[in-house]
Amino acid sequence: MEKFRGIVFYRKKFHDDDLLIKVLTDIYGKKTFFLKRGRKTRNRLSYGLQAFTIGEYIGKISDKSFSFINEVITEKIYQKIYQDIEKSAYVQYIFSLYDSAFEDSKPIANWFQLLECSLDAIENNADTPTLTHAFELKLLNVFGVNLDFFSCQICHRRDLPLDLSFKYDGMICMNHFEKDRYRFHLTSRIVRCIQVLKIGSVKSIAKMQIDPKNMKTLDFICNQIYSNYVGIYPKTKSFIDKLHRSS
Numbered sequence: 546m547e548k549f550r551g552i553v554f555y556r557k558k559f560h561d562d563d564l565l566i567k568v569l570t571d572i573y574g575k576k577t578f579f580l581k582r583g584r585k586t587r588n589r590l591s592y593g594l595q596a597f598t599i600g601e602y603i604g605k606i607s608d609k610s611f612s613f614i615n616e617v618i619t620e621k622i623y624q625k626i627y628q629d630i631e632k633s634a635y636v637q638y639i640f641s642l643y644d645s646a647f648e649d650s651k652p653i654a655n656w657f658q659l660l661e662c663s664l665d666a667i668e669n670n671a672d673t674p675t676l677t678h679a680f681e682l683k684l685l686n687v688f689g690v691n692l693d694f695f696s697c698q699i700c701h702r703r704d705l706p707l708d709l710s711f712k713y714d715g716m717i718c719m720n721h722f723e724k725d726r727y728r729f730h731l732t733s734r735i736v737r738c739i740q741v742l743k744i745g746s747v748k749s750i751a752k753m754q755i756d757p758k759n760m761k762t763l764d765f766i767c768n769q770i771y772s773n774y775v776g777i778y779p780k781t782k783s784f785i786d787k788l789h790r791s792s
């Protein structure tokens with residue numbers, strides 16, 4: 546038996562009464578737990594394994610097939626995320642990014658901590674879209690996309706105004722703006738935003754105040770990066786896009 550902490554990503558019906566529960570653990574990476582009769586209302590383990598829950602568990606970890614939970618030591622559900630349809634949509638999207646980015650059973654303790662801090666911040670009313678963009682940018686390298694947001698890809702200068710260019714897979718400086726007529730024409734404020742989201746701590750990101758116009762630009766850039774470089778469009782993302790269109 547092992548003791549570990551975990552963040553519950555989602556639950557899936559299995560057979561009639563059973564559940565498969567995807568959990569990001571602090572030590573063993575992502576794991577799928579089999580919960581016998583988890584769909585029965587009286588199952589006390591099931592209660593401690595709702596989506597958007599963080600908890601401490603004891604269980605049997607398996608590398609090849611399903612793992613098992615034997616005891617829930619502590620559990621806390623992120624209430625505000627759980628109850629708010631928009632917050633929960635964003636968080637589910639972050640979960641699905643993790644699911645695509647990392648293989649099961651690969652230890653990713655630092656990413657566990659980042660997610661925990663971010664969920665805490667969202668629960669304390671940090672802006673969810675801002676943190677979501679931070680995850681999109683931070684996870685790029687895990688997806689094998691190494692865009693450089695900090696220096697000119699042609700002359701490597703960092704001290705001049707920069708702009709994003711897909712032609713050069715990163716930023717170019719004002720001396721080289723004419724090299725890409727399809728560059729993004731970003732303001733220096735947006736460039737700075739991208740840089741903070743990419744490498745900043747949750748604490749500094751939670752303090753950012755991005756006005757609606759700049760947020761629209763960030764939405765656009767992240768969408769462009771994901772469709773051009775990463776090539777995934779999780780179902781959870783289409784739900785967020787629908788929310789945006791209807792608002």
Ligand SMILES: [Zn+2]
Pocket residue numbers: 697698699700701702717718719720721
């Ligand atoms: Zn340059």
